[in-house]
Amino acid sequence: xxxxxxxxxxxxxxxxxxxxxxxxxxxxxxxxxxxxxxxxxxxxxxxxxxxxxxxxxxxxxxxxxxxxxxxxxxxxxxxxxxxxxxxxxxxxxxxxxxxxxxxxxxxxxxxxxxxxxxxxxxxxxxxxxxxxxxxxxxxxxxxxxxxxxxxxxxxxxxxxxxxxxxxxxxxxxxxxxxxxxxxxxxxxxxxxxxxxxxxxxxxxxxxxxxxxxxxxxxxxxxxxxxxxxxxxxxxxxxxxxxxxxxxxxxxxxxxxxxxxxxxxxxxxxxxxxxxxxxxxxxxxxxxxxxxxxxxxxxxxxxxxxxxxxxxxxxxxxxxxxxx
Amino acid sequence: xxxxxxxxxxxxxxxxxxxxxxxxxxxxxxxxxxxxxxxxxxxxxxxxxxxxxxxxxxxxxxxxxxxxxxxxxxxxxxxxxxxxxxxxxxxxxxxxxxxxxxxxxxxxxxxxxxxxxxxxxxxxxxxxxxxxxxxxxxxxxxxxxxxxxxxxxxxxxxxxxxxxxxxxxxxxxxxxxxxxxxxxxxxxxxxxxxxxxxxxxxxxxxxxxxxxxxxxxxxxxxxxxxxxxxxxxxxxxxxxxxxxx
Numbered sequence: 101x102x103x104x105x106x107x108x109x110x111x112x113x114x115x116x117x118x119x120x121x122x123x124x125x126x127x128x129x130x131x132x133x134x135x136x137x138x139x140x141x142x143x144x145x146x147x148x149x150x151x152x153x154x155x156x157x158x159x160x161x162x163x164x165x166x167x168x169x170x171x172x173x174x175x176x177x178x179x180x181x182x183x184x185x186x187x188x189x190x191x192x193x194x195x196x197x198x199x200x201x202x203x204x205x206x207x208x209x210x211x212x213x214x215x216x217x218x219x220x221x222x223x224x225x226x227x228x229x230x231x232x233x234x235x236x237x238x239x240x241x242x243x244x245x246x247x248x249x250x251x252x253x254x255x256x257x258x259x260x261x262x263x264x265x266x267x268x269x270x271x272x273x274x275x276x277x278x279x280x281x282x283x284x285x286x287x288x289x290x291x292x293x294x295x296x297x298x299x300x301x302x303x304x305x306x307x308x309x310x311x312x313x314x315x316x317x318x319x320x321x322x323x324x325x326x327x328x329x330x331x332x333x334x335x336x337x338x339x340x341x342x343x344x345x346x347x348x349x350x351x352x353x354x355x356x357x358x359x360x361x362x363x364x365x366x367x368x369x370x371x372x373x374x375x376x377x378x379x380x381x382x383x384x385x386x387x388x389x390x391x392x393x394x395x396x397x398x399x400x401x402x403x404x405x406x407x408x409x410x411x412x413x414x415x416x417x418x419x420x421x422x423x
Numbered sequence: 424x425x426x427x428x429x430x431x432x433x434x435x436x437x438x439x440x441x442x443x444x445x446x447x448x449x450x451x452x453x454x455x456x457x458x459x460x461x462x463x464x465x466x467x468x469x470x471x472x473x474x475x476x477x478x479x480x481x482x483x484x485x486x487x488x489x490x491x492x493x494x495x496x497x498x499x500x501x502x503x504x505x506x507x508x509x510x511x512x513x514x515x516x517x518x519x520x521x522x523x524x525x526x527x528x529x530x531x532x533x534x535x536x537x538x539x540x541x542x543x544x545x546x547x548x549x550x551x552x553x554x555x556x557x558x559x560x561x562x563x564x565x566x567x568x569x570x571x572x573x574x575x576x577x578x579x580x581x582x583x584x585x586x587x588x589x590x591x592x593x594x595x596x597x598x599x600x601x602x603x604x605x606x607x608x609x610x611x612x613x614x615x616x617x618x619x620x621x622x623x624x625x626x627x628x629x630x631x632x633x634x635x636x637x638x639x640x641x642x643x644x645x646x647x648x649x650x651x652x653x654x655x656x657x658x659x660x661x662x663x664x665x666x667x668x
Binding site: 144147149167168169171173174175177179181183184185194195197198199240241244246 | 566568569571572573574575576577578579582586587590591
């Protein structure tokens with residue numbers, strides 16, 4: 101439904117680099133990236149706010165040079181941008197004079213019921229809570245009948261207790277209204293819960309995109325792995341592998357006090373011990389590399405380990421990811 | 424806070440004392456009598472009316488200009504902003520001379536010298552910056568993303584200007600219009616050069632002062648101040664400032 105081809109844009113010192121993206125009807129795509137990686141700029145470019153190089157297609161038709169108001173792309177900003185001089189109902193029905201075809205009372209009723217905002221319609225938007233504002237902003241965008249909905253960090257203004265409810269709601273929207281949703285965030289949990297497809301945007305470039313599980317569990321580049329919080333990233337030569345970089349899952353490393361005749365053990369030095377409620381975080385020196393692993397409290401108590409001691413580690417190859 | 428209150432009271436006293444002195448010196452009886460003089464009320468009406476027309480013209484032209492300056496970066500923007508502020512800085516008599524030289528032979532077929540058109544031009548030239556700058560600051564405070572959202576909801580830039588922007592900068596524009604209007608009705612230096620007749624209130628006050636002295640000019644000044652204050656308060660009340668009194 102939405103296809104972005106080689107989108108490039110320079111604003112000041114920042115550049116979006118050759119971004120390509122495709123989101124199908126009913127699909128929920130999350131773009132995950134750090135603050136300042138260009139997430140909002142990318143959404144604004146898709147919406148038509150900035151002039152860009154490249155192409156944007158909607159349902160197969162090129163809309164790159166179409167004005168914003170003619171694109172049928174809804175936008176919910178992080179700060180929501182509800183019009184303060186209008187009450188809730190007036191905000192939601194803002195599009196009535198400009199898109200008379202979508203000005204349907206039954207559509208309003210349906211959205212009001214879906215988003216549980218029936219009791220808010222006459223309220224001044226300045227008196228709403230973060231979660232209420234969020235639901236009103238989503239209702240306003242959906243009421244205008246978009247074919248694509250762009251969500252810019254939509255959960256940042258919502259308190260943690262209301263987040264799950266809104267996430268459930270967001271997840272249902274793309275299928276219910278047959279629209280493509282593009283949601284940008286820096287929050288991994290949010291992304292993992294919502295996304296059908298995911299892309300990682302770093303320094304203005306998409307470094308990886310694909311199915312959610314594939315992206316989260318198998319980063320293809322060093323940059324993506326670091327961003328996703330993968331630990332123990334080393335050059336492949338550390339374990340005698342030809343790959344330029346590998347990442348070792350801390351849970352795939354076992355530590356022994358003695359050699360005990362077990363095969364495939366590597367001698368190491370225990371550098372640091374950190375206590376973390378139900379487990380210990382250990383750092384060992386393996387051939388000059390600092391390796392991180394976790395150990396349950398009961399095992400740690402049994403081994404009676406001390407910093408600076410010699411130990412042996414075993415690495416389960418299933419926990420080694422080639423980058 | 425007590426110190427702030429005392430300092431504020433000192434300034435307020437300094438601002439109010441001359442007015443109180445004027446009204447006390449004139450007295451209510453003389454004030455009402457002067458208000459019934461045809462020359463006085465026609466002059467005050469002409470002053471209010473022409474300043475209002477000047478405000479209307481700048482609302483139509485200066486508010487869009489304020490928006491353009493607030494929203495867009497373009498070559499010559501700093502120069503344009505400086506040009507807009509020039510009338511506030513120059514002596515008003517000098518502005519009057521400039522206007523006389525520019526429009527002395529007429530404007531679009533209309534006579535300017537000694538006509539209401541000339542008076543309106545002089546008022547507008549010297550007071551327009553108040554409204555333009557107020558509108559500009561109002562638009563500048565407004566997050567541009569309101570415009571982006573309104574456009575994604577189907578509104579064109581022209582439509583959202585009226586439905587989203589103007590309602591949010593209404594107070595700034597009303598205050599700017601009031602400032603412009605009040606500056607216009609008080610304009611003397613430029614008006615007296617371009618159009619001594621028909622006499623607007625400041626020229627009438629000056630004329631009576633130089634021809635007949637203080638006793639004849641003071642009541643006109645008091646009437647002018649009273650009516651201006653009434654208009655000010657009414658507009659502020661209509662604009663939703665419930666604490667005007």
